Amino acid sequence: MTYTRRCVQMLYEDHQAVMALASEIDGLLGRTGRDGPDMGDDATHQLVSRAVEAIEHEVTDHFAFEEKSMFPLLREEGEDEICDHLDEDHRVILPLGKSAAAIARKGLQEGFDHDSWQKFVHDAGEFIERILAHAEKEDMAMLPLLEDILDAETDMQLAEEYASA
Numbered sequence: 001m002t003y004t005r006r007c008v009q010m011l012y013e014d015h016q017a018v019m020a021l022a023s024e025i026d027g028l029l030g031r032t033g034r035d036g037p038d039m040g041d042d043a044t045h046q047l048v049s050r051a052v053e054a055i056e057h058e059v060t061d062h063f064a065f066e067e068k069s070m071f072p073l074l075r076e077e078g079e080d081e082i083c084d085h086l087d088e089d090h091r092v093i094l095p096l097g098k099s100a101a102a103i104a105r106k107g108l109q110e111g112f113d114h115d116s117w118q119k120f121v122h123d124a125g126e127f128i129e130r131i132l133a134h135a136e137k138e139d140m141a142m143l144p145l146l147e148d149i150l151d152a153e154t155d156m157q158l159a160e161e162y163a164s165a
């Protein structure tokens with residue numbers, strides 16, 4: 001999928017990236033026993049570390065950009081209902097992600113035990129399920145609207161702000 005507006009393309013690519021990472025983490029959850037993975041394994045360590053970074057930076061910044069710069073444009077066009085819905089998703093998804101990231105950060109330093117892994121499985125599992133549905137919703141309902149609403153100049157300006165954030 002390619003969009004004309006840079007902001008829309010960037011959001012779309014973020015969604016693709018988070019979906020790919022979510023499915024890698026989902027794979028790890030699926031193949032790991034109840035007491036957690038061997039954090040001495042390089043690939044596992046890297047994957048968990050990438051997930052923590054993505055939640056604390058990419059996902060956080062992405063949500064903030066949508067809330068600060070995209071939802072107001074949609075609201076100006078009377079799209080309050082979808083914005084309220086997506087905003088509500090953000091309020092649930094980010095805390096789940098942050099909780100999973102905090103557990104994972106500790107896991108990166110000290111390894112997981114049975115309890116911390118089970119808590120991670122729960123929060124990360126729910127985070128993944130919800131963020132996948134959310135990204136899909138935005139791809140279908142929000143991106144086409146933004147592609148219509150954004151004019152070239154606003155698009156360029158907001159895309160530059162987002163890229164340099």
Ligand SMILES: [Fe+2]
Binds near residue numbers: 063066086090134138
């Ligand atoms: Fe969103």
Ligand SMILES: [Fe+2]
Binds near residue numbers: 015062135138
């Ligand atoms: Fe998004």
